[in-house]
Amino acid sequence: MFEVIEIKSKEKSEMIDIMDSIRKIVDKSGIHHGIIVIYVPHSTAAVTVNKNYDPVVQQDIINRMNELVPKDGHYQHIEGNSAAHIKSSIFGSSVTLILSNGHIELGMFQSVFFCEFDGPRKRKYFVKIIEG
């Protein structure tokens, strides 16, 4: 089970909750036990798990990451998006979730977020389920 999902970011930096689309893919797969890998094929974006309940948390995360890795640092890369590349490696290109009895084993308020660091852009993410 491998799916490619298209997504459109609207901001320069943004965390987009993609949990609904992951749940649909898992339901469609009919797989009840295994792991789910979400992978982002962009090196100025990332994927992470965090709290979905209060959007202010996502804004606090984005703001602090912008302070730690400012857009206009002492970078040499002429495209001007080195900060986004750095944040991509700090957060990471994939997350792995556990699937048990047809249920994705998350914490109560956890969601998976696509992390845009150099938007707005058309983007993609991949979902792969391994049964076992």
Place this chain on the structure above:
Amino acid sequence: MFEVIEIKSKEKSEMIDIMDSIRKIVDKSGIHHGIIVIYVPHSTAAVTVNKNYDPVVQQDIINRMNELVPKDGHYQHIEGNSAAHIKSSIFGSSVTLILSNGHIELGMFQSVFFCEFDGPRKRKYFVKIIEG
């Protein structure tokens, strides 16, 4: 093979070596080849691999992360634990280990650590083994 383990943190910020419990679950499973996913269902905690030999390394990691993401930053989230949410995404919600010939393939002094960033609290982590 899916197990839920309960754990109790004692400090505000703390790295707890959970390698013994992971090894027991692997032994009990009887699985000799595959991967092991350790997942933390809390968005103010994380899981990481680092050095187990000298506890001072863990303290250096915690201290520097507290400097990079101070508890009292310019955060909006009213629960006052935004720093813990940010550190959670920086370290990540899961680690994946390789199992070969019944042996977990780690470096000589590596362990998996549950990372508490907003304790002390009762916490959980999940262990899932995929054979292959």
Place this chain on the structure above:
Amino acid sequence: MFEVIEIKSKEKSEMIDIMDSIRKIVDKSGIHHGIIVIYVPHSTAAVTVNKNYDPVVQQDIINRMNELVPKDGHYQHIEGNSAAHIKSSIFGSSVTLILSNGHIELGMFQSVFFCEFDGPRKRKYFVKIIEG
């Protein structure tokens, strides 16, 4: 399918593109669908996915990480490499890639990089393929 690859870093801090060796292992395996886990058994190194096209991006990443986690901080660990341990947990000890139809599903300019934070040294990384 489990392989141990030896590598030699040449710099104190360095990102080494290991995509060719991963592709060879995947080809040799004959596996067409699944996931690929790359694991680094060193807690002063890491592994990450980022842009391979412009080496300046890798230098920008290394430089900013050295600013965020300076070699000579207020660390207690007597070996003097606490900064490398901290960067190891920030970037992480493994990456997971998706394999579909015999093709590793990466972005156009993405590669996997072995991240040396305390070189130069002889190092290793592990590659494990799970079919599914």
